[in-house]
Amino acid sequence: PGLKFSINGGVETLQDVEDQLSHGVHGVMVGRAVINRPWAWSQVDTRIYGEAENPALNRRQVLEAYSVYADREFARAEAENPRYAPSLRRNLIRHTANFFASERNGKRYRVELDAGMGDKRLKPSRAIHQAMEVLEDAILD
Incomplete structure (x- = not known):
């Protein structure tokens, strides 16, 4: 009981x-x-939680905000623990990989994201933004 x-x-x-x-x-x-x-x-x-309005932004806004966070965390890691920074960079980028699962060009987004992860010169935000370029505005907004 x-x-x-x-x-x-x-x-x-x-x-x-x-x-x-x-x-x-x-x-x-x-x-x-x-x-x-x-x-x-x-x-x-x-x-589920009964909120009157949905506080979720559109996907473009979420990725923009996340990109700022990812760059900040990557810069902090480079300054505080440079050996850890490359793996953190990869993880920060990788965590957006399924954001467009089952959407038009979602697979292309993942392919572009993977290419961005491979280019160690790119900040996390740049890798994410390059991958976003394959998506239609209707999916992002």
Whole structure:
């Protein structure tokens, strides 16, 4: 009676989360689903947490803000721990790879992103922006 249960595994969409919560579970863990298709979760605030408005920006704005963060963290790593900076740079760029999963030119975005990761002269923001160039405005905005 006093126990709370959470679901872990097999949850792929926001609809799956809503279905599980409607059955009375306390929580739903969705880590891999979010990693695989992050933008599919952009409405979680309104659909799951009951916010009146969705604070999620469009994908272009999210990537612009993330690019500033990525460059700042990379610069900090170069100054504080230069040996760690190259792997951090790769990770900062790589974490945007699935942002356009199942979208038109999403695969081309990943290919361009990978090329940017390989060019060690590029800041994270430049690698991300170069990859964004293969996407249509309708997908970014």
